[in-house]
Amino acid sequence: MMSGTESSDYTQRLARLENSGIKRLLPTQAPYRWNLKRLGLGRVLDVGCGLGRNLLNCGPDSVGVDHNETSVATCRDRGLTAYTPDELAEAPDCGPGSFDSLLCAHVLEHMDETLGNTILEQYLPLVKPGGSVVLICPQEAGDKTDATHVRFVDFDGLRAHAEKAGLTVERTYSFPFSRPVGKVFPYNEFVLVGRIAP
Structure with a gap:
């Protein structure tokens, strides 16, 4: 199950956190941008894209999908391509095998294991055979920072x-x-890099 990530309040919380504390003074996202870019993911489907923090650092023509309509609207306001799940299903350039990779960052901890498996099963067919999959979740300190983690x-x-x-x-x-x-350290992450069968 998911808890509270679909509301406009959740989007507003993400926006506040983006520019809070030391983040206003230092380029704290630089290591994470570097990490994504070095993986060479090509055209990415960013599942659970939120405000587009990772989508901003993905390859050209990458696409975000999120069940939070307010977050999707925020991505679009930032010049990014993002859809709700229903919109993605209708998007002409987002059919089976149309992405080089799938990114699922800070999503799986918001749902039980069964739903997490279902989400991956739903979106993996949109990645071409042999494509990459990157799964990222917060470690202990980060896990405690969000009441919507289940x-x-x-x-x-x-x-x-x-x-x-x-x-x-x-x-x-x-x-x-x-x-x-x-x-x-709340921003340390578990990262898994996998590959779809060719």
């Missing part, structure tokens, strides 16, 4: 999702710092 998804949880989806796991890593840092 479960903690670590490396084992990400691998379970990848296995259920039939992905080949190419690598998992802690970013931007080593794994122990995630217990105190």
